[in-house]
Amino acid sequence: MSKIIKLSALVLIIFIALWQLSKNEKFQFFGNLIDRVETTEKVVALTFDDGPTRLKTKEILQILDESEIKATFYLVGKAIEENIQETKNIVDKGHEVGNHSYTHQRMVLKSYNFVADELEKTNELITEAGYKGEIHFRPPYGKKLFSLPYYLNNNITTVTWDVEPETYLDKNASASDISDYVVQNTKPGSIILLHVMFKSRGNSMAAVPLIVQQLKDKGYRFVTVSELIGSSA
Secondary structure (H helix, E strand, O other): OHHHHHHHHHHHHHHHHHHHHHOOOOOOOOOOEEOEOOOOOOEEEEEEEOOOOHHHHHHHHHHHHHHOOOOEEEEOHHHHHHOHHHHHHHHHOOOEEEEOOOOOOOEEOOOHHHHHHHHHHHHHHHHHOOOOOOOOEOOHHHOEEOHHHHHHOOOOOEEOOOEOHHHHOOOOOOHHHHHHHHHHHOOOOEEEEEOOOOHHHHHHHHHHHHHHHHHHHOOOEEEOHHHHHHHOO
16 A cells, blocks of 8 residues: 555656646757747747637737737637627738647647647638748747647747746736736846736736836836847857
8 A cells, every 4th residue: 555655646746747847937858948049139029828708909010010019929729710800900000929839728638639720720720811930839827848848849939938027027017017017027138928918917018008108217128038049040
């Protein structure tokens, strides 16, 4: 009995360790992962996850227009289907579009075929919306274990982040709290993650112009993720 208990404990420890690795922004078992870019140039990429949604897409696009910057949107396939015009608007404004899966499920212990279907279906929808650039992938919740990285090893770049205020601040953090966190933690080559597509993320939306202006005041220039990757070449 004691051997069974020890073995069970060992299996549990291994599972917990793998689970932690699966959501590490800097680690992936296979394939190319980028959480930031090593550069001395003051360039950063502002990225948004989820959506598109009807009202919030229009709002964030207006903010980016007024700020005169381009951003990168990691969109969910099912939401693209439901809001195809909003997706086209993102593309038409010259922003980069990435793949955030079709159903936004955690990509842990999923079959290879499930992963392939999630990504390929979403890539098709992004292309149908008019996007012509390389499509990078961002795993939902940052989780990626076994089948996902194995699939991504087929020349698909995973993009995570190194600045993400919403995880580390209280859920009721103000727009100024969020912007202060981002500005304090951003460095050349950073990839900033925000969620602005839903009503509950109003303070994150309000933080965007504050973040942009404060980082511009510090001499930073905003680029898309692909441009950021290119700056390190």
